[in-house]
Structures are given as structure tokens and as C-alpha cells.
Amino acid sequence: MHVPRTPFSVLSEDFAASPYRYFAQLREELPVHYEPGIDSYFLSRHEDVKRVLTDHDAFTTETFQVRAEPVMRGPVLAQMGGAEHTAKRAVVVRSFTGRALERQVHAIRANAAELMAPFLPAGRMDLVNDFGKPFAVQVTLDVLGLERKDWPQVAAWYSGVTEFITSLTLTPERRRHCLDCAEQLEAYLAPIIEERRRRPGEDLISALCGTEFGGVAMSNRDVTALVINVLLASAEPADKTLALLFKHLIDHPEQLAQVRRDPQLLGAAIAETLRCTPPVQLIPRQAEHDAVFAGTVVPAGSTVFCMIGAANRDPGAFTDPDTFDIHRADLGTARSFTAAAEHLSFGSGLHQCVGTAFARAEIETVAAMLLPLLDEVRYSPGFRYREAGLYTRGPLSLSLDFTPVR
Numbered sequence: 001m002h003v004p005r006t007p008f009s010v011l012s013e014d015f016a017a018s019p020y021r022y023f024a025q026l027r028e029e030l031p032v033h034y035e036p037g038i039d040s041y042f043l044s045r046h047e048d049v050k051r052v053l054t055d056h057d058a059f060t061t062e063t064f065q066v067r068a069e070p071v072m073r074g075p076v077l078a079q080m081g082g083a084e085h086t087a088k089r090a091v092v093v094r095s096f097t098g099r100a101l102e103r104q105v106h107a108i109r110a111n112a113a114e115l116m117a118p119f120l121p122a123g124r125m126d127l128v129n130d131f132g133k134p135f136a137v138q139v140t141l142d143v144l145g146l147e148r149k150d151w152p153q154v155a156a157w158y159s160g161v162t163e164f165i166t167s168l169t170l171t172p173e174r175r176r177h178c179l180d181c182a183e184q185l186e187a188y189l190a191p192i193i194e195e196r197r198r199r200p201g202e203d204l205i206s207a208l209c210g211t212e213f214g215g216v217a218m219s220n221r222d223v224t225a226l227v228i229n230v231l232l233a234s235a236e237p238a239d240k241t242l243a244l245l246f247k248h249l250i251d252h253p254e255q256l257a258q259v260r261r262d263p264q265l266l267g268a269a270i271a272e273t274l275r276c277t278p279p280v281q282l283i284p285r286q287a288e289h290d291a292v293f294a295g296t297v298v299p300a301g302s303t304v305f306c307m308i309g310a311a312n313r314d315p316g317a318f319t320d321p322d323t324f325d326i327h328r329a330d331l332g333t334a335r336s337f338t339a340a341a342e343h344l345s346f347g348s349g350l351h352q353c354v355g356t357a358f359a360r361a362e363i364e365t366v367a368a369m370l371l372p373l374l375d376e377v378r379y380s381p382g383f384r385y386r387e388a389g390l391y392t393r394g395p396l397s398l399s400l401d402f403t404p405v406r
């Protein structure tokens with residue numbers, strides 16, 4: 001009897017459980033995968049993904065109007081183009097680089113020390129839930145000029161917003177829940193934005209309130225959208241990257257020992273973590289005209305998803321791509337956090353991540369604090385590693401045991 005092979009689907013449970021198992025086959029046999037359930041195309045080869053992200057006329061960010069705007073409460077950076085994009089992006093960049101970044105590194109250190117302290121004497125910490133999540137949100141609240149103590153509430157609202165943007169399928173109930181979260185987040189921000197207009201501080205919300213474009217100040221709607229944009233963009237990948245970095249190092253004890261001996265190697269370890277296991281796995285775009293990839297036509301108007309995890313493991317771009325190697329010659333640590341990056345974990349082109357320097361400083365700072373403290377770090381007994389997420393992806397938890405710190 002002929003048993004038909006189940007057609008590949010990115011919506012299948014098997015793919016969700018372990019997408020990395022499918023990437024080589026996708027790149028070789030299905031480099032342009034059409035997913036009928038969501039009427040979208042998925043591209044997995046490095047050169048195709050790079051082309052989509054950098055050919056801004058042929059592949060636009062139109063898709064964010066339906067994917068993001070309803071929960072961001074206004075237009076986000078990713079949707080903008082031309083002079084408006086350049087001007088507004090520059091305001092955000094200023095808050096996350098240079099002198100502002102130096103100031104933030106002090107706050108990051110103090111915040112991290114406070115958050116990890118309760119777990120050190122016990123010799124056990126879940127790097128995702130005990131530390132990484134509160135840390136990533138609180139650090140972002142600091143930059144925005146929001147109260148750190150509000151983090152559990154803000155995190156609950158923003159996870160609804162994230163769910164809306166990152167779900168490939170959403171039931172009407174979940175959609176309602178996500179929109180409720182967005183409305184509440186907007187209501188929480190409204191009086192704070194008004195207050196910053198009257199009494200500006202050093203924070204990003206004040207900077208956005210003071211920004212004019214074409215002689216007109218940014219409206220509350222525009223400021224709200226960018227605040228939610230930065231909140232999500234900054235907090236969502238950070239705890240994932242930190243946990244993935246520790247997972248890779250624990251799984252490669254010889255590289256862990258090298259990084260412990262020489263913390264200067266942390267930058268390379270973070271870059272390799274991002275290449276090997278990017279926390280942002282999918283980047284959507286819209287094809288403006290018919291486009292041909294590997295002999296397949298993607299029709300004008302289609303949604304195209306760039307598969308970052310697959311592209312970063314393309315043997316055409318990296319030697320021995322499935323191996324985690326902090327010394328790999330074809331990555332380049334300094335380059336990996338700039339527009340010249342070979343990996344695509346920060347995107348590429350005009351909309352490449354504005355937080356690359358900040359992300360590096362943030363993860364490097366806490367990892368440099370944690371590594372000497374977590375002596376003999378290992379997985380807790382009985383711990384079972386699991387990841388989740390198709391759009392953004394990371395460990396559900398990372399329970400670590402280490403020599404208790406007295």
C-alpha cells in the first residue's frame with residue numbers, strides 16, 4: 001500500500017518541536033515553501049533571505065500594517081521609510097548607543113546584581129524565569145523612563161501584544177485578548193507621555209515627545225507606537241539570547257572553560273549564539289512584484305517569511321554551519337554587531353536592528369557577572385530542555401545548579 005508522505009508544514013507539531021532538524025532539507029529541496037493555511041511563502045537560503053531584506057523596493061514592510069499596527073496602536077519603525085524613518089530611528093539610536101549606553105551599563109550591572117542575589121546562596125536559578133525575563137523588561141523600562149516596579153504588569157500586557165504579532169494563526173478569542181492587552185498598555189502610557197511633555201527627563205519617552213518631523217511634534221499616538229515598538233523589540237529577544245548563550249556553553253564545556261578564562265571571548269560567544277540559534281526566527285515582508293527564487297515565482301502581493309535560523313546555517317554562508325564554534329573564522333565578532341554582519345539575526349538593510357550595540361553590552365555585562373559566580377554550572381537534576389516559538393524562539397526555562405555563593 002502506498003502511504004503518502006505528509007507534506008511538510010511549518011505549522012506542524014514536529015516542526016514546532018525542532019525546526020533545526022528541517023532546515024537543511026528545506027534549503028536543499030524546498031527553498032521556496034508555500035504554506036497554504038496562511039497563504040505565505042517561506043524562504044530558507046541565505047542569499048534569498050538577504051535579497052528580500054535588502055531589496056527594499058521589491059520587498060516592503062507593508063505587512064506590518066495588519067501584523068503590528070493594531071496592537072502597537074500606531075505606525076512602528078519597521079513600517080516607515082524615507083526621511084521619516086531616518087529621523088525617528090535616529091532618536092531611538094541615540095538612547096541606545098554612545099554616552100547613553102555607557103550610563104545604562106552601570107544601571108544594568110546594579111539591576112542584574114539585585115535580581116540574581118536571592119538565588120545565589122541556594123545554588124540554583126532558572127536563568128529564563130527567575131532572572132532573564134524580569135531583567136530584560138526592567139532594563140528596557142529604565143531606558144524608556146518607566147518604573148521598574150511596574151514590570152510584571154507591563155510584561156503581561158506586552159506578551160499579549162507579542163502574541164498578536166508573532167502568531168501565525170490566532171483564534172478570535174486570543175485576538176480579542178491581545179487587543180485588550182494593547183489597549184491597557186496604551187492607557188497606562190497615556191498619562192506618562194502627557195507628564196513627559198510637561199516635564200521632560202533624560203529618558204527615551206521624553207526624547208520622543210521632543211521630536212519633530214517636518215516641523216510637527218510627534219503625536220501621542222506616534223510616541224505610544226514607538227514606545228511599544230522599543231519595549232517589545234528590546235525585551236523579547238534578550239532573555240532568550242542570554243539563556244541560549246549559557247545553553248551552548250554548558251553543552252560545549254571546553255568553550256565554556258575558555259570563556260571563563262578569557263571573558264574577552266564573550267562577544268564572540270554571543271555572536272555565535274545569535275548565528276546558531278537566532279531568537280528572531282522569522283521576518284515578514286510583502287512582495288511588491290512577481291519575484292523568482294530558485295525557479296519558483298512568488299506572486300506580487302504575497303507575504304514572504306525569511307527563515308533566519310535556516311539562512312544562518314546555510315553552508316553557502318558558513319563552514320560547518322551546524323557546529324557551535326566561538327572561534328569560527330567566517331563570523332567576525334565586531335562585524336557581527338554592525339550592518340556588515342554575515343549572520344542575519346539582526347535582520348539586514350534599512351530596518352536592521354537599532355539595538356545591536358545595546359544587546360551586546362547588555363548580554364556581555366550580565367554574562368561576565370554570572371560566569372565567575374556560577375562555579376561548576378550545570379543543568380539541575382531532572383531538568384528537561386524545551387524551546388518554544390516559531391517567530392521568536394527560545395528556551396521555556398533553563399534551570400541551573402552551581403556551587404552556592406555564600
Ligand code: HEM
Nearest residue numbers: 077078233234237241280345346347351353354355358359
Ligand atoms: C539579541 C537581541 C536582539 C535581536 C536578536 C534583535 C533582532 C532584530 C531583528 C531581526 C530586527 C529586524 C526586523 C525587520 O527587519 O523587520 C530588529 C529590528 C529592530 N530592533 Fe532589534 N533585536 C535585538 C535587540 C534589540 C534591542 C536591545 C533594541 C532596543 C532598542 C531593539 C530595537 C529594535 C528596533 C526599534 C527595530 C526596528 C528597526 C527599524 O525598523 O528600523 N532590538 N531587531
